[in-house]
Amino acid sequence: MSSLFSEWLAGQSAEPRNDPAPAEAASAAVTPVEAQAETPTQAETPVQAESAAPVKQAKASRANSEKVVLDAQLAAAIDTARSAIAEVAGISVIGDHLGTLAEGTRLVTHYFACTDPIYRGWRWVAVLARAPRAKKVTVCETALLPGPDSLVAPEWVPWDQRVEPGDLTPRDTLPKVEDDPNLQQGFEQVEETSDGNLDEIPNFEFGLGRRRVLSPEGISSAATRWAESETGAETDFAAKASAHCSSCGYLMPLAGSLRQKFGVCANGWSPADGKVVALDFGCGAHSETDVSRQSTDPAEAVVDDYSAGELEFQEG
Incomplete structure (x- = not known):
């Protein structure tokens, strides 16, 4: 062996x-x-x-x-x-x-x-x-x-499930949603008329059949109130917005002469959702704006070198 x-x-x-x-x-x-x-x-x-x-x-x-x-x-x-x-x-x-x-x-x-x-x-x-x-x-x-009883961060929730309309401030901008089911291309709203033309967007006035409608004075008074409201063109949101409601896909135009100055916001993330907004109003939930993309480089590691005693000494 x-x-x-x-x-x-x-x-x-x-x-x-x-x-x-x-x-x-x-x-x-x-x-x-x-x-x-x-x-x-x-x-x-x-x-x-x-x-x-x-x-x-x-x-x-x-x-x-x-x-x-x-x-x-x-x-x-x-x-x-x-x-x-x-x-x-x-x-x-x-x-x-x-x-x-x-x-x-x-x-x-x-x-x-x-x-x-x-x-x-x-x-x-x-x-x-x-x-x-x-x-x-x-x-x-x-x-x-x-451990089982330690304090940890809550689970991450996507922004579209976390952000409420009241959370948006004049300086905030929401990410752009490319495939938003709530929006469609403008030409998709065009309907073919009886004579075969495709360049006419349906537009009609409500009021026929009603006993009374707004007078010119009533229209002017309403326009003044809306212009001076929180969704007017002179607010902080409008001043800090990168784009105005006139170019937003969520804007629903009004009928008649007021469509030249106002519309209705149909954006569920906007603080003006369901309200009459001036065409010069704006917010960070505009359909065509986007947030500034951050760098994809890994963040620098942060080392926690402080103990409880050092923190109390610094605060004191």
Whole structure:
């Protein structure tokens, strides 16, 4: 027997392999490190760590029949995981060890409580791994992750579901909607007349059959009120708008002589929706304007180096 083969055989017998049996059902367990260090076979039994914020048991998501067994050597490396987090965050903000989670074969995640009051309810994470038949523990990554009771940002909602008509200010501009179902091309409103002409837009006056209609004085009085209203041509919206209602696809013209000065807004995102607007009025919800496109370059990373004590000192 060669010397190389003898050395290899001796290494095989020195440390038994912890590879899981492929025929067993898939599962993942979170267990305290102390129990794993004394009895490695207990890794198959889910035991919740004793802490105010225990790590919840992960659900198995593997489609194969392998069983993930918590590696006893990695589970016992609590000091290694704590030291790896301390290099990034400092030892003062690392609290109690909350438990371990077997992510895969010889791949374990350690959870620690975060004692920084700024990140209340968050947990420090250190992922450890080791090579087959190796005793050296390797730190894969560290992170600060939110816990079940931590304060996190709300889910993102698209702007067209979030913006209300009253949210628009004179300086705001909404993104342009190219395929807006509420708009169509102007020529699509042209109807064919009885003589075959296609250049006549239906236009008719209401009033026939009514006992009385507006007099010239009544029309002039209404025009004066509308011009001096919040949707007139002298408001902040009109002054700061990049385009006026006269060129907006949401404008519904009035009939008669007032169509030369006014129309009705039919834009659900505009603060003037359903109101009579001057043709020189405008807002950021104009159908043909658009927001300035921002750069697609990745933003510079921001590192939070402040602790609660430093923030209170600066504010004081």
